[in-house]
Amino acid sequence: xxLNPKLSKLLNEQINNELSSSYIYLAMAAWFEQTPYxxxxxxxxxxxREENMHALKFYQYVVDRDAKVELQPVAKPKASFKSPLDVFxxxxxxxxxxxxxxxxxxxxxxxxxxxxAKNLLLWFLNEQMEEEKTVREMLERxxxxxxxxxxxxxxxREAGSRKGSGGSTTGGxxx
Ligand SMILES: [Fe+2]
Ligand SMILES: [Fe+2]
Numbered sequence: 412x413x414l415n416p417k418l419s420k421l422l423n424e425q426i427n428n429e430l431s432s433s434y435i436y437l438a439m440a441a442w443f444e445q446t447p448y449x450x451x452x453x454x455x456x457x458x459x460r461e462e463n464m465h466a467l468k469f470y471q472y473v474v475d476r477d478a479k480v481e482l483q484p485v486a487k488p489k490a491s492f493k494s495p496l497d498v499f500x501x502x503x504x505x506x507x508x509x510x511x512x513x514x515x516x517x518x519x520x521x522x523x524x525x526x527x528a529k530n531l532l533l534w535f536l537n538e539q540m541e542e543e544k545t546v547r548e549m550l551e552r553x554x555x556x557x558x559x560x561x562x563x564x565x566x567x568r569e570a571g572s573r574k575g576s577g578g579s580t581t582g583g584x585x586x
Contacts, residue, residue, distance in 0.1 A: 414478040415523040421516050422528075426469045427483045428512055433462035435505055438488035439498050448563070450571025451495055457573060458502075465535070472531055495563065499550045506546055510539040 414422075436459035443452035473480050492498045513535045520528040549570065556562035 412525065412527065414473070414476045414528075415519075415525060418516070418519050418523055418525060418528060419473065419476075419478045421519055422469055422473050422478070423481050424483075425512060425516060426466050426473070426480070427485065428509060429462050429466035429469060430485050431488070432505060432509060433459045433466060434485050435488040436462055436502075438490050439492070439502065442490065442492050442498065443495075446495075448495060448567045448570075450567035450569065451498070454570040454573050455498075465538075468531075472528075476527075495567075496550070496553045499546060499553055503543065503546045503550055506539065506543045510536070510543065513539055 436455050440452050440455035440459060443449070443455055446452075470480060489501065492501070513532055517529060517532040517536065520526075520532055549566070552566055553563075556566055
């Protein structure tokens with residue numbers, strides 16, 4: 412089945428959106444590297460790699476569907492933040508935006524009756540649910556910790572022990 416042109420365009424845009432995400436998380440990792448929070452830096456670095464895998468998963472899908480890959484420039488990410496809480500608030504908004512993008516993609520796949528694409532996008536919708544949940548949970552605990560250095564360091568240590576999410580490492584399509 413030939414890939415619908417509108418769907419193909421949106422899938423190409425999503426390669427860029429995921430790479431932008433990866434870049435945003437890398438900038439967050441770099442910001443944390445300048446603070447005592449090495450655990451949060453590690454978390455953001457891991458997240459950056461996962462977003463890169465997402466981009467490659469979309470890339471591979473476009474290739475597998477025999478459609479043309481068209482890469483675009485990746486925007487410069489925000490580089491300065493006020494606090495760990497501020498970073499995670501940006502992260503949650505970022506994930507919510509990606510969830511919105513994937514929902515749009517799913518709706519278009521549905522309109523053009525591309526069930527194979529819907530299958531890929533369902534995997535991503537699931538992944539988004541997980542990512543939003545993980546970020547939201549950390550955000551809530553950061554709010555509880557407030558400005559207490561001891562509590563923040565406990566959360567930092569926990570963030571540093573985070574492994575890559577199961578969904579992203581076992582999701583197939585070369586991921
Ligand atoms: Fe992603
Ligand atoms: Fe994400």
